[in-house]
Amino acid sequence: MAQSVTRKILEAHLVSGKLEPGQEIGLSVDQTLLQDATGTMACLEFEAMNIPQVRTKLSVVYVDHNMLQTGFENADDHRFLQTIAARHGMYFSRPGNGICHQVHMERFAVPGRVLLGADSHTPNAGCLAMLAIGAGGLEVAVAMGGGPFYIPMPKVVQVYLKGKLQPWVAAKDIALELLRRLTVKGGIGKVFEYSGPGVDSLTVPERATICNMGAELGATTSVFPSDEQTRLYMTRQKREHQWAPLAADPGAQYDGTIEIDLDKLEPLIACPSSPDNVVPVHQVAGTPVAQVAIGSCNNSSFHDLAVVAAVVKGKRVGPGVSLVVTPGSRQALQMATSYGFLMTFVQAGARILESACGPCIGMGQAPPSEGVSIRTFNRNFPGRSGTPNDRVYLCSPEVAAACALAGKIADPRELGAYPQIKEPEEFIIDDAMVLPPSKDGAQVQVLRGPNIKPLPAAQPPGQETRGRVLIKVGDNITTDHIMPAGASILPLRSNVPAISQHVFGRVDKEFVKRCQEWHGGVIVGGVNYGQGSSREHAALAPMYLGVRAVLVKSFARIHWANLINFAILPLTFVNEKDYDTLEQGDELEVLNLRQQVRQGRRVKVTNKTKGTTIETEHQMTERQVAIYLAGGLLNHVKQQASAAAPAS
Numbered sequence: 001m002a003q004s005v006t007r008k009i010l011e012a013h014l015v016s017g018k019l020e021p022g023q024e025i026g027l028s029v030d031q032t033l034l035q036d037a038t039g040t041m042a043c044l045e046f047e048a049m050n051i052p053q054v055r056t057k058l059s060v061v062y063v064d065h066n067m068l069q070t071g072f073e074n075a076d077d078h079r080f081l082q083t084i085a086a087r088h089g090m091y092f093s094r095p096g097n098g099i100c101h102q103v104h105m106e107r108f109a110v111p112g113r114v115l116l117g118a119d120s121h122t123p124n125a126g127c128l129a130m131l132a133i134g135a136g137g138l139e140v141a142v143a144m145g146g147g148p149f150y151i152p153m154p155k156v157v158q159v160y161l162k163g164k165l166q167p168w169v170a171a172k173d174i175a176l177e178l179l180r181r182l183t184v185k186g187g188i189g190k191v192f193e194y195s196g197p198g199v200d201s202l203t204v205p206e207r208a209t210i211c212n213m214g215a216e217l218g219a220t221t222s223v224f225p226s227d228e229q230t231r232l233y234m235t236r237q238k239r240e241h242q243w244a245p246l247a248a249d250p251g252a253q254y255d256g257t258i259e260i261d262l263d264k265l266e267p268l269i270a271c272p273s274s275p276d277n278v279v280p281v282h283q284v285a286g287t288p289v290a291q292v293a294i295g296s297c298n299n300s301s302f303h304d305l306a307v308v309a310a311v312v313k314g315k316r317v318g319p320g321v322s323l324v325v326t327p328g329s330r331q332a333l334q335m336a337t338s339y340g341f342l343m344t345f346v347q348a349g350a351r352i353l354e355s356a357c358g359p360c361i362g363m364g365q366a367p368p369s370e371g372v373s374i375r376t377f378n379r380n381f382p383g384r385s386g387t388p389n390d391r392v393y394l395c396s397p398e399v400a401a402a403c404a405l406a407g408k409i410a411d412p413r414e415l416g417a418y419p420q421i422k423e424p425e426e427f428i429i430d431d432a433m434v435l436p437p438s439k440d441g442a443q444v445q446v447l448r449g450p451n452i453k454p455l456p457a458a459q460p461p462g463q464e465t466r467g468r469v470l471i472k473v474g475d476n477i478t479t480d481h482i483m484p485a486g487a488s489i490l491p492l493r494s495n496v497p498a499i500s501q502h503v504f505g506r507v508d509k510e511f512v513k514r515c516q517e518w519h520g521g522v523i524v525g526g527v528n529y530g531q532g533s534s535r536e537h538a539a540l541a542p543m544y545l546g547v548r549a550v551l552v553k554s555f556a557r558i559h560w561a562n563l564i565n566f567a568i569l570p571l572t573f574v575n576e577k578d579y580d581t582l583e584q585g586d587e588l589e590v591l592n593l594r595q596q597v598r599q600g601r602r603v604k605v606t607n608k609t610k611g612t613t614i615e616t617e618h619q620m621t622e623r624q625v626a627i628y629l630a631g632g633l634l635n636h637v638k639q640q641a642s643a644a645a646p647a648s
């Protein structure tokens with residue numbers, strides 16, 4: 001059978017299951033990636049498994065999210081991660097070295113391999129023909145220990161690109177075009193594989209922008225072939241020896257095809273407050289702008305910075321606009337320095353930030369109340385910027401630069417000729433900020449701080465469960481709604497009791513109080529519940545508050561898996577109309593829970609307040625049922641390890 005790139009990688013890594021859509025498959029994992037905001041928990045989880053050294057080809061821990069250090073917490077986390085990485089065989093990318101996805105692309109991604117990362121934008125590495133998937137920290141910890149990663153076999157959709165991007169139209173516009181067509185749930189259960197003549201002209205960083213934003217489609221991942229562009233990029237990164245070609249066979253079978261004619265694409269922009277709220281830029285042109293932010297793992301490579309520098313060179317941003325530039329990595333920052341872009345930015349009145357996630361995750365640079373912020377980022381969920389009534393737009397660096405000069409939303413095509421940007425023949429290679437693991441890990445002492453609290457234990461479910469509806473929310477609820485981040489909350493990632501006090505904090509200030517008064521309960525939601533980040537805190541913190549089940553119309557993949565891994569029962573309505581009958585405060589009950597879950601997919605939920613019965617379904621596989629009944633993945637792994645241990 002003629003095979004796609006995706007299928008070739010899957011087949012080479014398959015350890016269980018069949019490559020048939022919907023079937024659960026187990027994959028061996030070559031590389032793992034952790035970042036500090038999800039990584040402290042993942043490292044504590046890895047520690048709890050009692051495995052001395054990671055068993056992957058490469059595991060890297062990055063520090064890029066929690067960088068404000070307004071108190072001791074972040075710095076303690078950094079030190080903890082550095083020492084635990086040294087002890088257990090992981091590379092450690094020091095604070096200042098850059099955003100995990102950018103650095104991984106530059107220095108570590110290898111065509112044909114599988115990467116599992118505790119961050120939803122891990123698919124960024126699909127730009128180098130990796131099958132790169134985001135997951136909860138616990139699943140990444142299991143993979144670090146050599147365990148397989150399980151997912152339902154996705155559908156493989158071909159994205160056929162023809163033509164060539166026109167001047168001022170960017171890779172970001174391809175990502176936005178897909179979001180315009182498919183919405184934030186259009187990619188659920190799918191891998192997007194790029195092919196066609198339009199692929200050849202796209203550079204690796206451009207491919208990264210596209211793969212990165214597949215996360216916003218809800219896709220399992222996105223992937224490009226490994227070709228001459230890949231070889232060129234890896235050569236410039238002095239990694240040519242790691243390059244290998246990888247292409248789909250002629251006539252490869254796909255589960256669907258989407259065609260995009262690059263010649264016809266125009267500059268696009270995602271309006272507040274969802275990445276799929278996409279329109280052509282000219283439709284919203286003229287809207288006054290308060291802030292323009294260049295950066296994030298989505299758009300902060302050399303070319304992104306170069307194009308902004310070319311546009312603003314010799315000009316100054318208007319008095320009403322704050323321009324913020326965040327180079328994505330130390331390499332990008334060094335390149336920007338040596339090419340003189342930094343000088344250009346400073347002269348134009350820009351504010352320069354260190355290489356980190358920064359404003360993308362609300363770590364500083366919150367825009368003014370109701371002020372329009374134009375960002376080259378990937379997410380504009382409400383309040384994520386740190387301003388409750390924010391109006392965040394997402395676009396390419398080309399559009400953002402035009403807006404910065406005009407002081408209003410502007411179509412970059414009005415700027416005249418597109419600047420000639422020559423890609424560098426080679427990048428500055430300096431891995432001094434990546435520390436290799438210790439040769440004698442057992443001797444390394446792991447340093448902890450007072451904010452790093454032990455992982456709360458999940459409990460196996462009982463025979464019956466009761467609880468009131470704690471909150472009823474609508475469609476497309478993000479993990480930013482469930483477990484907000486930002487400058488005041490992110491530093492609490494290593495302290496579940498403290499961070500749990502902020503669950504649903506931006507949606508309903510009384511939620512936590514109700515959890516305490518009602519001794520936990522059930523969350524009710526609409527479609528695509530839990531979209532967005534991979535943060536397992538969006539399951540872990542509700543678990544800590546006593547949430548026992550989440551009953552929704554449909555789930556986003558990573559959050560669904562995180563719920564199971566922390567022993568929260570994920571249920572969907574068999575009849576979506578039942579959603580309308582439920583109200584906050586209703587008392588729900590499930591009898592014979594353990595049998596029901598084991599025997600089949602149906603679970604009967606009684607609404608004791610309304611006197612009705614609701615048919616629900618759990619979509620867990622047999623393996624996941626065992627995890628749920630064991631009281632979560634960590635308990636399950638421990639049980640398996642003790643069952644396998646020789647009797648003493």
Ligand code: MIC
Nearest residue numbers: 037038119120121533534535
């Ligand atoms: C995000 O972009 O939302 C984050 C912050 O990178 C998250 C990870 C986290 O919450 O730590 C993600 O995308 O998974």
Ligand code: SF4
Nearest residue numbers: 121296297357360361
């Ligand atoms: Fe960091 Fe933003 Fe990328 Fe998440 S999306 S990894 S917060 S830059």
